[in-house]
Amino acid sequence: MKSLNIPYLHAAANRMLAVVMFIMALAFTATKSFAQQRTPWVTPKVSQEVKNPLAGDKSVLADAKVLYVNNCAPCHGTKGRGDGPAAAALTPKPADHSSVAVQDETDGSLFWKLSEGRNPMPSYKKILTDKQRWELVNYIRTLARNPIAK
Numbered sequence: 001m002k003s004l005n006i007p008y009l010h011a012a013a014n015r016m017l018a019v020v021m022f023i024m025a026l027a028f029t030a031t032k033s034f035a036q037q038r039t040p041w042v043t044p045k046v047s048q049e050v051k052n053p054l055a056g057d058k059s060v061l062a063d064a065k066v067l068y069v070n071n072c073a074p075c076h077g078t079k080g081r082g083d084g085p086a087a088a089a090l091t092p093k094p095a096d097h098s099s100v101a102v103q104d105e106t107d108g109s110l111f112w113k114l115s116e117g118r119n120p121m122p123s124y125k126k127i128l129t130d131k132q133r134w135e136l137v138n139y140i141r142t143l144a145r146n147p148i149a150k
């Protein structure tokens with residue numbers, strides 16, 4: 001029986017292994033850069049249009065402030081500027097609630113985002129009641145740098 005040409009097989013297998021590793025490295029790099037790329041956080045249209053049942057209700061602001069300080073300020077900061085003590089370690093950075101970009105969003109959109117969350121921000125759907133989450137939307141309005149009438 002003729003013996004197999006072992007050295008040749010080794011060379012072929014090594015080449016194959018090199019190709020496979022190259023492809024895996026490419027795939028890994030592609031996945032990593034994809035994971036780091038953040039798409040804009042866009043609220044579905046129906047949720048943007050949901051009306052705030054507490055719109056303009058200032059009587060909830062005292063309660064809302066306590067909720068905000070306890071739940072949101074660690075990341076968003078007590079004034080909502082996105083500069084809480086945990087912010088330094090986070091990517092992306094917590095949103096600046098006093099900014100025009102955030103204040104330009106509808107109440108429905110802010111409610112949807114704080115209900116759903118997006119890594120590293122937790123979802124508050126099961127942590128806070130609907131009423132508490134709408135109270136927080138009213139509170140976010142008080143953080144506007146240049147309050148805008150809505």
Ligand code: HEC
Nearest residue numbers: 041071072075092093094095102110113114118120121136
């Ligand atoms: C662990 C840190 C963390 C906590 C706690 C946290 N957030 Fe956030 N929040 C973030 C980060 C980070 C973003 C930006 C997420 C993104 O853009 O993908 C964000 C974004 C948001 C946005 C979206 C702003 C916009 O217009 O896109 C809202 C609204 C919001 N947070 C409200 C809250 C409220 C209200 C609380 C408390 C109930 C809270 N967050 C608690 C980290 C946090």
